Amino acid sequence: MDHPAFVQHAVLLSLVLFGLGTLGVFLRRNVITVLMCVELMLNGVNLAFVAFSRAAGTLDGQVLVFFVMVVAAAEAAVGLAIVIALNRHRDTLDVDAFRLMKG
């Protein structure tokens, strides 16, 4: 557990996960999958927080992860509720189908 390379590699892993999540947001057209990719990005960030918390030897990073999780839960609940509402109106889940806000 005190392996010094862990922290560094964990941050690298978080970077990769964050990058994959970001890519997913652009690659996938299904709204729900996009939301899941956002969760993936958040998890990448969480991992970075935990790793830095470990490196710094303080718990503040973990407390932040706690709050990120709370916000993620709220985001998922509201996001999925919106998805359900959208699906009811348009009968599709394609992100590109929803563009009423165009200028």
Added chain:
Amino acid sequence: MHELEALDRVLPFAVLLLPLCGFVVLSLFGEWIKKDKEDAGAGYMACGTVLVSFGLAAWTTARLYGLVGGAEGLRFSQPYLGFEWIEAGGFRVPLSLLVDPLSAVMMLVVTGIGSLIHVYSLGYMAGDDDRPRFFSYLNLFTFFMLLLVLGGSLPLLFVGWEGVGLCSYLLIGFWYKKDSASAAGLKAFVVNRIGDAGLILGMIFIYHAFGSLDLVDIADNAGALAPEKLWEIGPVSVACLLLFLGATGKSAQIPLHVWLPDAMEGPTPVSALIHAATMVTAGVYMVARLAPLYHQSATAMLVVAVTGTVTALMAGTIAIVQNDIKRVLAYSTVSQLGFMFLAAGVGAFGVAIFHLYTHAFFKALLFLGSGSVIHAMSGEQDMGKMGGLRKRIPWTFWTFLAGTAAISGIPFFAGFYSKDEILLGALTTGHTVLFGIALFTALLTAAYMARLLFLTFFGAFRGGHDLEHHVHESPWSMIGPLVLLAVGSTVSGYALFPGLGEAGARVRLPEVVQPVFRLPAEAVHHVAWLPAAATLAAIAGGLIAWYLYLSMPELRASARAALRPALRIFEAKYYFDTVYDAFVRRVVVEGSDALLWRRVDAGVIDGAVNRAGTVASALAQALRPVQTGFVRHYALLVLAGAVALVSYLLWS
């Protein structure tokens, strides 16, 4: 003993809050209480709260002097409600009250006279539809006035100060359907604002000097300040002068006296309570309360004295030529307030409070008496249409006579004693000129009051047959307070009170409140000829009026012709209203119209808003295509921004 002490902390708050409860109940449930036109439930409720409040105030005062529950008494107490009203940094204002001899006197005057006037209003307002509103305002006024005199710090005093101003506005404009009433209310409000600005600035100066706005702190520390000589304008003088500006507004002194005569548009009990007995004396109270501070500034003292004297004289001269019964009384109030400020200005603060206290009795009596007359005359206020009412409304006449005697300074009536002390104070402190003017004003006072009396109650009735037919004596709810006040106007001048000195010693009012001012005790040199001179002046004034109005009315025309230029100035009220009107019209209204409205408001402010709108709209039009509606395009922009930011942070 312990219970009593606990009670002492609470009772002053009860005195204060009872009228407020009355107000809350009446304003919320007033319409519900008033079931029909004759029902006086609202009035009883209001009277009840104020009467109980008076009882509690009397108890508190008794405790203060150790009359009940222990020989020691309180002497001085500062009940504290236990929480802060304002606490910001080092600035704190606790919700504390101050009960000392001065505030005790004021508290008794406010609740005592106040409850008499409440009772009087039961009869006077019997026919009005809006009684719950009237009584709720009256209760609210009582609350704010009590807060003003009991508040333990300047901010609390200021809250009361503004509150009574508000109630004054509401009650002057009580008959809001009458244009002149609303206008008068507005005038009172606006003129008072000018004074209030001075009061706030004065408070800021005081805070700067003392680091506290607590009245006791100020009194304790004022002595440590360096006294400022005449024409030396130091911080104390500036603070005192600014506070005095507030006092001139509230107490109707030149140059802010113009609102008080107009305030007579309100119902007569209001004029009696607010514009004669209590609210307008708030300025005197404030100056007396800050006596230790004023004492340090010779300039401020002189300004106070001169303003008071000049106001007394001018108001007295104007009163001579007025024909409206209430306006005569209004100007006489202004004049008497001038006397009080003269007393304060020459250092006789105790005497100022003494005159305040006697004045409260006889001026309330006079106003209520005039109200009774107006009631009898079915609302007519012009003295030109009265006359010979002596026989028709005897109770009103005799009580009114007592009041007139008191204000004119006839010996053995209250006003004689207090006015004598003021003159004595002016004389012994070497203000000979002011003394002369004051003595002459005393003569004027007797003259215009006698004129009022003769025009109203003597001679033949001039109001026509129909009006004469309706003249009737007022109901007991109105006569009762008149009688009580008449007794007060007679005996209050030589009534003795237990002093703070050695136990059992009875002293007169000035000595009662003297400890509050923290002034060095000075031996009073009585001037043997002064009472005689004052009496002579009063009798002379009365005789002049008697000659001109009763004995030889034909002399009046020639006297009028001889004094024409002076009378014209008096009738024009020294052109104050004209000048103010011209100033307001020319500078304020036209300046606002031409510069502030057309240039600043329409040009700069509106222009800026409109231009902002146009610019935003044009920008939006230009940026519209960026909004594709595709979420992922937005996300891409966010990502690009993030990458740019990270690159900048990493490689810069």
Added chain:
Amino acid sequence: MDAILFYVSAAVAVASAVVVIAQKSPITSAFALIVTLCSLSVIFGLLGSPFIAVLQVIVYAGAIMVLFLFVLMLLNVKREEDAPGRGGRTLRGVALALVTLFVLQAGAVLVGAPAGSAPRFDASTRRMAEILFSPHFLYVFEATSVLILAALVGAVVLAKKEL
């Protein structure tokens, strides 16, 4: 032992993350995401944060992902259609370029940084609670409860057919 577990978990996490973004079937993506989350939880545990590790499973795997699966099943989501949206290719290309740039930049900095040995620290649940309920974070904590409540009400209002 720990190292093996760490690198295996990391590999599983990356592999399943790739599945998440590569799969056309959202349900498969969801299951892959659950695997990622669980392996991340293992990594959290290895980094000395058992509380966060457990929380990760409870909140993410146990609550959020169940919600996702529930919605996916409720809406009976099919595979994504192949027709690319307008400008889809350009968009994807630019996004790929940007992400690569981002990861490479940050990665370069990280690789360059010296790997110091981490100090020992006490990440017990009790310690976490002490920090979370210390005045420093207490208001934030209370604010999150309001946030949750708002999300709850918002979700109900949004998803309900008629109130």
Added chain:
Amino acid sequence: MSPSPVVQQLVIAAVKIGVVVGVLLGLFSVMTWIERRALAFMQYRLGPNRTGPLGILQPIADGIKLFFKEEVMPAAANKWAFLAAPVVAVSTALLAVAVLPYGPPFTLPRLDSLPSGLKWLWPEWLRGRTGQIQIAHVDVGLLFIFAIAALGVYGIVLAGWSANNKYALLGGLRSSAQMFSYELALGLSFVGVIMLAGSFQIADIVDAQAGWFWRWNAFVQLPAFLVYFVAATAEVARIPFDLPEGESEIVAGFHTEYSSMRFALLQMAEYINMITVAVLATNLFLGGWHSGIPGLPSQGLPGFVWWGGKVSALLFVFIWLRGTLPRFRYDQLMHIGWKVLIPVAAVWILITATEVAIAGR
């Protein structure tokens, strides 16, 4: 010469795992038999009584049958998910089992009188060693169980979704909604217990209930216990909360398409979860291995007896419920979860917190 500590740990862990899993599997088969027999008696029937004495061998016969049955895989099923679902279900069930303590701590006997030839059977490092039957000791003990319970739903969801059968899908949907809803109440019901004990460690919580039986959390925390019991029944989808597999409505719910060993695995997961829930209730609320009467011994063998008795009684209650209660309607289920259990649990937490704050524990 004794092996290195790591090896010692591994050996002990392996033994513990063997014991626990073995006992659980045995208990699973016995449970199926007891359940059938007890239900039968409640319904004035005999139940399976032909295989062996009193039908005790019936589970073995069932196992053999299931083992040799044909495995059917629906053509439209998602193959990998269909295969993975029972595995996920059983693994999560067994994972939860890993952090539970089974019985009191005990000390291995020294067995000094053992003949020297047999000493190798009972090596020195085992003698007098103190321990507890608990596979993994985790700092966040109770939370870990909670986490694993949260994962348990995936086995069912996966099973329901992968079969590509509408009844199975409905079962999966119901299951996810149900477990989601009752997990909250379940978690909240723990909080008071944790606050009183001041620890997430189950052993600590058990020891906090030592002394007279009225100090058991079932009495001290009666509302929490009731909430826990109802929520736990729902979590393991037992009657009256067996909507995910309600046979009269959706055939057999999520395991409609399963047969043979996979069916047995799903079934086993369900029973293991039930046992977990009973063990947890015993440890958290019923004083664990404490006798409840200070005079009676609670450590060592008597502790195991007390503990086993309580677990068995609870398991019987589950069977008893099945024989007694009808199934809830779906809206009733949601109503109980969200509008009764969660508020009750939340208010109870408030009360307990106030009590703890006042007592200053």
